[in-house]
Amino acid sequence: MSYIETYQKFSKAIVEEHASVFSQLDMGQLKAFVDAVIEAKHIFVHGTGREGISMRGFAMRLAHLGKPAYWLMDDTTIGMHEGDLFIICDGRGDVGIHRRIVQQAKKTGARIAMVTALPEGNLAKNYADLILFVHSTVYMDEKHAEPDAPKQHDVVPTKQPMGNQYEQHIYLLMDIIAIIVKDEMGLDYDDMEANHRNIE
Secondary structure, X not given: OOHHHHHHHHHHHHHHHHHHHHHOOOHHHHHHHHHHHHHOOOEEEEOOHHHHHHHHHHHHHHHHOOOOEEEXXXXXXXXXXXXXXXXXXXXXOOOHHHHHHHHHHHHOOOEEEEEEOOOOOHHHHHHOOEEEEOOEOOOOOOOOOOOOOOOXXXXXXXXXXXXXXXXXXXXXXXXXXXXHHHHXXXXXXXXXXXXXXXXX
């Protein structure tokens, strides 16, 4: 297959995959997530790997919306407390490196919102106050998962490698959520731009 054929095949397939994932998002879960963002005193955002790259963009948009937002492991991140919101992206709902982080966050009294493709995962099931279930294929799907790990269900199959679909979709979904939050807060794009870094 030539690079032109590959480009045409995947540009079409990727758009179709994302349209299918978007169509399955639960609107009740979306509203609960948006409401939690608006109500939170401070927002802490976390994710690892490429999921984290997608979520870091959302943390930036929250700051542009005037929300006190922190990327969890930055040196200037403040303490987490009751009334705050911790948003963690964990595609499998139980990534090992996240376990202590989520357990410690729960002790602070902050609400925990988990973005995941596997709501049956241990952390999602036992620690999340609200879940945003993204019907997308994540890295380490059922073909590669540990024998006793929960299996993905109700997700859109993908022609892409290694969790691409989920990681791409999170970036797109969080951008849309930022626009919804803007509208719900009565802001406009000029308000967001006024919060953009001005020393570039």
